[in-house]
Amino acid sequence: MSILITGGTGFIGWNIAKRLAQKGLRVTLFDVAPPRKYQRLDELGPKARFVRGDITSWPEVLRVIEDNRIEEIYHTGALVSIACEENPQAGYMVNVNGTFNILEASVLLGVKKVTFISSIAAYSLGQTETITNKSPQRPYSMYGVSKVCGELLGEYYHRKYGLDFRGVRFPSIIGPGRGAAGLSSYTSLMIQEPALGRPYEVYTTEDTVCAILYYKDALRCLVQLHEAPPDRIKTRVYCIAGDLPTAEEIAKSVRDRIPNARLTFNPDPEKTRILKSWAQKIDESDAVKEWGWRREYTLEQTIDDFIKEVRMNPELYT
């Protein structure tokens, strides 16, 4: 099986590639950014390839699919929230036109399945009631708008052309190596930086709550959805829930394990306002019912494992 991972050198894309390679699948990583210093292609087995390219370039997308006889795609390549707000035009081009290119090329070249990652940012600001797969999506940011477009395009390609499109709306995914480009990145860096012995200044208030999911659960979730038998997939794009710690609770859990952790708070009012208005309570029961999704890591296990992973190879994250 030959699988394309767009955004293959990103945080989620690279970890998916490692997971699929361990299962013996042939992976092609497609990204505008080259592998980072901690990403060694030989870890992905002899058949793995990296192709530098841009999902907004129609010829490059056609070529990478054709040249590598791609059968299925994990589409993780995107501009994430802060980058989209800083440059909404680029956000539109990459997240909407790029997704269109992936879907259209899939239909033309016989790719059978595309799995897509959307976000809880696809909902309105200030949506305090529990979010379900049927909740209206009226996003506020270019990132959210572009994610809703991607979901709807994928569902359309499924109806019109029979493409097996599947997707998740993830909360903040935390784990070693996640960068600072997303608005929710503090949930990860509050753990990673103290584990590396470095200080970290949190840009939101102690009482801010953000739904988080450990990356090992997120990877398992994506692969489980991608590999679920077609007759189990009814909803197609699924809300996935997370733990709901306050920033102060994360700080306390980190300090319990790293007593000299240098965590300080210096809230940015605008970032705090947006973070506080994101959806928190998320109903993931469709994913549970249809393909058996279940989280494995509790918050405490997440923090223990995260610190252990960082400390095993600290040089990777410096």
Ligand SMILES: NC(=O)c1ccc[n+]([C@@H]2O[C@H](COP(=O)([O-])OP(=O)(O)OC[C@H]3O[C@@H](n4cnc5c(N)ncnc54)[C@H](O)[C@@H]3O)[C@@H](O)[C@H]2O)c1
């Ligand atoms: N990390 C999270 O908390 C989170 C939560 C919800 C959804 N998501 C979604 O998951 C996906 C992966 O996120 P991530 O955290 O790994 O982000 P990331 O920024 O680490 O990875 C995205 C990758 O896409 C690549 N990319 C950007 N523009 C491209 C282009 N034009 N052509 C090809 N590649 C391009 C980047 O170089 C990067 O390597 C994204 O779609 C993101 O919106 C992430």
